[in-house]
Amino acid sequence: MSTLAIETEKKVNWGTVVGIAILHAGALLAPFTFTRPAFWVFLTLFWITGGLGICFSYHRLLAHKSFKCPKWFEYALTVIGTLSFQGSPLSWVGTHRYHHLMSDTEDDPHNSYKGFWWSHMLWFFEYSPKFSNREFLARYAPELDRDPIHRFIEKYHWVAPFLLAGILFLWGGLPFLVWGFFLRTVAVFHMTWLVNSATHRWGYQNYDSGDNSRNLWWVAILGFGEGWHNNHHAFQASARHGLRWWEFDATYMTIKLLSLVGLTKDIRIPSQFNKA
Numbered sequence: 001m002s003t004l005a006i007e008t009e010k011k012v013n014w015g016t017v018v019g020i021a022i023l024h025a026g027a028l029l030a031p032f033t034f035t036r037p038a039f040w041v042f043l044t045l046f047w048i049t050g051g052l053g054i055c056f057s058y059h060r061l062l063a064h065k066s067f068k069c070p071k072w073f074e075y076a077l078t079v080i081g082t083l084s085f086q087g088s089p090l091s092w093v094g095t096h097r098y099h100h101l102m103s104d105t106e107d108d109p110h111n112s113y114k115g116f117w118w119s120h121m122l123w124f125f126e127y128s129p130k131f132s133n134r135e136f137l138a139r140y141a142p143e144l145d146r147d148p149i150h151r152f153i154e155k156y157h158w159v160a161p162f163l164l165a166g167i168l169f170l171w172g173g174l175p176f177l178v179w180g181f182f183l184r185t186v187a188v189f190h191m192t193w194l195v196n197s198a199t200h201r202w203g204y205q206n207y208d209s210g211d212n213s214r215n216l217w218w219v220a221i222l223g224f225g226e227g228w229h230n231n232h233h234a235f236q237a238s239a240r241h242g243l244r245w246w247e248f249d250a251t252y253m254t255i256k257l258l259s260l261v262g263l264t265k266d267i268r269i270p271s272q273f274n275k276a
C-alpha cells in the first residue's frame with residue numbers, strides 16, 4: 001500500500017516553478033520602466049529569441065529537420081534558441097518529438113485532453129521521470145546527443161540567457177533588463193505555450209491528423225506561423241506551416257529568404273504544395 005502511494009505521488013518541479021514566478025514578477029515591472037528604446041529592444045529580442053531561436057531553430061530546424069543549413073549557422077541558431085530559457089535543446093527537441101509521436105494521448109507530455117492550463121504550462125510544473133531523464137530524451141534526439149558541439153551547447157545552455165540579461169542591464173539599465181529580458185522571456189514563453197494549449201483547442205482543421213491540433217490565426221501571427229498547427233501535425237517535416245495562400249507564415253518566409261543567400265537549402269514542402 002505504501003509502495004503504491006510512493007509510486008503515484010506527484011512531485012513538483014520547484015526549481016522551474018520558482019524560476020517562472022521570478023520571471024513573471026520581473027515582467028510586472030514593465031509599466032513602471034517603459035521607455036521607447038526599451039520597447040524596441042523588447043520587439044527585436046522577441047523576434048530573435050522567439051522567431052529565430054524557437055520557431056526557426058529549435059522547432060523547424062532541430063526538431064523536424066525541415067530544411068538544411070551550414071553547420072556553423074545551425075550551432076549559432078541553437079545558441080540563440082537557448083536565449084529563450086525553454087530548457088536545453090536536447091530536452092526541447094526530445095520532448096517535442098515525443099509530443100508528435102503520442103499527440104493527445106496519455107503519453108503526450110502536454111496532452112490537451114487534460115485541460116487548457118495543463119497543456120499550456122502546468123505539465124512541466126510536475127516532475128516527470130521520463131522528461132527529466134537525459135538518456136530517455138537522447139533516444140528521441142540521438143543526433144544532438146552524438147555531436148560534440150551540440151553536447152557543449154547542451155551543457156552550458158543556461159549561460160547565454162544570463163549573459164544577455166547582464167549585457168542588457170549594463171547597456172540600458174533597469175528598462176532594458178525588464179523589457180528585454182523579463183517581459184520578453186515571458187512573452188516568448190506564452191507564445192510557445194499557446195501552440196500547445198490554444199492550437200490544440202480552438203481553430204479549424206484542414207486535415208485529419210488524428211489529434212486535437214488546429215489552425216488558429218492569432219497564434220500564427222503572434223507565433224511566426226506556428227499557429228497553423230493542424231497543418232503542421234499533418235505534415236510534420238514541412239518547412240511551410242501556412243499551406244493556404246492566406247495562412248501567413250513568417251518563419252517559412254525567413255527560411256525562403258535565407259535560401260537566397262545560401263544559408264538554407266533542401267527546404268521540405270509536401271509535394272502537392274510545391275508549386276504554390
Ligand SMILES: [Zn+2]
Binds near residue numbers: 059063064100232236
Ligand atoms: Zn512540431
Ligand SMILES: [Zn+2]
Binds near residue numbers: 103
Ligand atoms: Zn501539437
